[in-house]
Amino acid sequence: MAKAKGKVTFIEDRCKGCELCTTVCPVNIVVMNRDEINIKGYHPATVIEMDKCIGCANCAMICPDVVIKVEREIKK
């Protein structure tokens, strides 16, 4: 079965910490980074366990501030 492998990049300084992206991830790897505060004063969203990412782009689709870039590779 073909397996999709994804990679997401967050431009953390554009994030406003609204948490919308954390609700749509099918593999639940998008979380808020409570240890950091970005230039705007919010806890930015980030990804844990990037290996699990399937590159579905749901997070980028719902992000109101275009913080996220998504790349994807299909392995046969």
Add this chain to the structure above:
Amino acid sequence: MAVVFDRTKGLTSKIFHYCPGCTHGVIHRLVAEVLEELDVLGKAVGVAPVGCSVFAYDYFNCDMHEAAHGRAPAVATGIKRVHPDSVVFTYQGDGDLASIGTAEIIHAAHRGEKITTIFVNNAIYGMTGGQMAPTTLIGQKATTAPYGRDAEHCGMPLKVSEMLSTIDGAKFVERVSVHNASNIRKTKKAIKKAFEIQLKGEGFGIVEILSTCPTNWGMTPLEGLKWLEENMLPYYPLGNFRTPGEVE
């Protein structure tokens, strides 16, 4: 790895001024993506409204024009008639379009102006501080309806899409929502269709997009999405009210 999602060229690099979780950002991006995909950024002219999205001209990477409150369809009419080859769209909120701008939107639709209107309905006045809009739901609290909207006193919320779908000049009327990823994808399709109809010269197109206003609803962004789904969807049903095929 192939890039499947990146910032569209249809947006400038400026950071949106919207509150955290405001879905205006999503809708801006969808419109910009559609303009880029249709390859019309060079000839697109947007008309910005008054309301939260008043600075839309800073965000769209195409020619933009600011209109007086509610008058975006009138300004767009002028632009489209002088430059028929341009792709003209208005971006309006519910306080702008459904209240002070009702006359303009109805008559732009009635004349069948070949423009596209993106109507963002979040059931409240955002920029001015959460006053009751014509689209505010029954029982919904607003600063000018502290006990909730009362139908006896203020009437029922205005269903703009249903109203415009009775007008012959309006060739494309669809209501969509942005409360989850699949609906956002559907919203993009509807916006694309509305622009294609303008490009074919068929007539007026409007996409009503249900949106959130977490700040003035007094909720977190996540509660806002849930509130939209549970309260707005039953009163404002999603779907297409009119497509060109039906009209003939």
